[in-house]
Amino acid sequence: MLRGTFTALVTPFNSDGSIDEKTFRDIIKDQIKNGITGIVPCGTTGESPTLSYKDHDRLIEIAIDEAKGKVHIMAGTGSNSTEEALEMTNFAKKVGADSSLQIVPYYNKPTQEGLFKHFKTIAEKTKMPIIIYNIQGRTGINLETATLVELAKIDNIIAVKEASGSITQMMDVIKNTRKIKKDFSVLSGDDRLTLPLMSIGGDGVISVASNVIPKKMVDFVSLGLNKNFDKMKEEHYYFDELFVKLFIETNPIPVKTILFLKDKIKNVFRLPMCEASNNTVSVMKDLIEKYGI
Secondary structure (H helix, E strand, C coil): CCCEEEEECCCCECCCCCECHHHHHHHHHHHHHCCCCEEECCCHHHCHHHCCHHHHHHHHHHHHHHHCCCCEEEEECCCCCHHHHHHHHHHHHHHCCCEEEEECCCCCCCCHHHHHHHHHHHHHHHCCCEEEEECHHHHCCCCCHHHHHHHHCCCCEEEEEECCCCHHHHHHHHHHHHHHCCCCEEEECCHHHHHHHHHCCCCEEEECHHHCCHHHHHHHHHHHHCCCHHHHHHHHHHHHHHHHHCCCCCCCHHHHHHHHHCCCCCCCCCCCCCCCCHHHHHHHHHHHHHHCC
């Protein structure tokens, strides 16, 4: 069962737009040192829409090589093409990833039956442990709970990254998937909803904030895992400003800006993602000071 704090890693780039492999390794080392449960290369926070297949494969290879089995590697290998998702997932499995994060297909807006067949095909043809990522704000379509329940009946579909934004849906997901599979994991896809999700039975978070406060996020989630929700609530309200302001521009612009301001990465994005506005830079400087980043 997947429980804990998983970091949706940023992808650092060199000035020419190529992957900064040394910095990526340094980021992973820092995550491991701070006790993170797992890392997610090639997710949305890693600017996956603008990664080439070669870049995508290389980032997963580096993550596996650098982690050396110390943390869970959840490779982002989803696509709005089932064939492409299969190809990327098979590669991740071959090089040693522990699981695959599969986003709900975006833009083409399949039916619920199409979504079911998409995930079922990937799970059955790759035999890879699959985490489904449901985020209607990015994909344009919601994976309905009834569909997810049917998918949970497939042995190697083991978890969902729940970012629907609906507490009602989260409750229904936890209640109904656990009837099918007691060890089915429900992870928050939104740092700000980690407390409410865990308080109703969720298992942790796939986090953006842990790129900049990994140890603090590990400790925060540990409170939930230990059912210390009074203390977790205090921490939630303390970190709430950070959780909110990391999304004042499209993710990962704010979080990469903090890392740049801390001299961890270069201030380089791949278009159409671009540098933060002056206002966002000012806000990120304030967050660095307030939270001791």
